[in-house]
Amino acid sequence: MFDLTGRTALVTGATGGIGGAIARALHAQGATVAISGTRVDALQTLADELGERVHVLQANLKDAASVDALPGQAEAALGSLDVLVHNAGITRDNLFLRMKDEEWADVIQVNLTAGFRLYRAALRGMVKRRRGRLIGITSVVGVTGNPGQGNYAASKAGLIGMSKSLAAEVASRGVTVNCIAPGFVESPMTDALNEKQKEASLAHIPLGRFGQGAEIAAAAVYLASDEAAYVTGHTLQVNGGIAMI
């Protein structure tokens, strides 16, 4: 089950906690992976760890031309592109009344518009090959909302709506489009919370702990696999029960 031997995958934001975990998990299942991000040294460290079947592709997701070119570069490096995981994301949290145009625009640009561009570019080959897996990493707050994250929640909700529309368009071509919505995941961001903040957050999580990157990655492995061929337009919640939606 969930064997990805011979499959090819591009993971954006692969230097982040979740992105790195996804790249590792797809690779462990046998896939050849292209890892993308802005920090080449961090990408190279991950590539060294993975050893074979890995390609490093630098990309700045704020730059439209760079985003448009990325799936083609991945196809060239990998020989094909079966799986695209749009994981890269940023936050620019602020109260709505204080939110600056740039804070709004940057978050929409990287989290949503880059996803649109990556999917559009990757689809050409996937539709032609009659096979593809598009996986967007969204967030529980895309469904529930979160104070201080109007921009981020909008971008993540947008990703869900975009994925559902696209899923309906390309289902007949063997391409599935799904999202994974993590809740709190252990990362430098959650590490920065103080004990009191941590306790307050944990009080809302029925499973009583933060998630691990590997637990998000397991969902990506499933959605990338042949076994998930009948799942499309779905958002898989991996959130410890914080929102049962």
Add this chain to the structure above:
Amino acid sequence: MSDIAERVKKIVVEHLGVDAEKVTENASFIDDLGADSLDTVELVMAFEEEFGCEIPDDAAETILTVGDATKFLEKNAAQA
């Protein structure tokens, strides 16, 4: 039939899986050959690849029949 028309016909037959006899000059991709809207986009992509050209969206929208495609590509080849 011109070389371009032959190549267009071949692509249409292969992509839509229809009988070659049905692929006449006036055949509409959607009304006569059973294409859906995504098929028409894919056909344009296939033409672009076969003929090594770019078909802009506004031109693609006017390519509704097999003959439309041939005419566009012949004109395009003449200009190249």
